[in-house]
Amino acid sequence: MPDEAEISSVCPTIGEAGIGRVVAGFYRRVPSDDVLGPMYPPQALAESESRLRDFLIFRFGGSDQYIQQRGHPRLRIRHAPFVLTQQARDRWVALMDQALSEAELPSAIETIMREFLQQTATFLINS
Ligand code: HEM
Structure with missing residues (x-):
């Protein structure tokens, strides 16, 4: 796992726009994905993308707007309604890896993001 200083350097280095590019690339792939597509509400995808x-942005050292709007992240609890198998985790990571490659970020930053996201995804497996 990257250390806390590396994690919180991401947003100051690539900006909110850089993180937004990665997340947009991920959500662009979700609707047509056979595993993840059915898990996300199609009419509310834009809101999911913003969350x-x-x-x-918050976790990578930027603005705390997420906390102000949503409170403590409690990611495991918020994912409890979904069946998060190893297969779902692997697909989430695969789509995120494609979005990361496409975003053309500095390679050190890409590595920090990739490792953080992979390990958080593993931690969220719940069935
Ligand atoms: C392991 C595979 C994962 C799957 C299948 C998955 C699936 C989902 C789904 C279906 C939602 C509901 C859509 C929404 O209302 O936003 C959601 C929400 C969310 N996910 Fe995941 N997720 C995964 C991993 C992750 C990871 C690794 C992170 C963070 C690094 C993450 C962060 C979030 C956040 C922040 C929300 C919105 C929580 C809220 O404020 O309500 N997810 N996820």
Whole structure:
């Protein structure tokens, strides 16, 4: 796992727009994905995208707007309504890896994000 100083350097380095590019690339792939597509509400995808973007901006050292709007992240509890298998985790990570490659970020930052997101996804497996 990258250390806390590395994690919180991401948003100051690539900006909210850089994180927004990655999250947009991820959500662009969700609707047509056979595993993840059915898990996300199609009419509310834009709101889902904003929540993930704001959370990652906060977690990667930027604005705390996510906390002000949503409170403590409690990610395991918030994912409890969903069946998060190893397969769902692997697909989430695969789509995120594609979005990360496409965003053309500095390679050190890309590595920090990739490792943080992979390990958080593993931690969220609940069935
Ligand atoms: C392991 C695979 C994962 C799956 C299948 C998954 C699926 C979902 C789904 C279906 C939602 C509800 C859509 C919404 O209302 O926003 C959601 C919400 C969310 N997910 Fe995930 N997720 C995964 C991993 C992650 C990871 C790794 C993170 C963070 C690094 C994350 C962060 C969030 C956040 C911040 C929300 C919105 C929480 C809220 O404020 O209500 N998810 N996720």
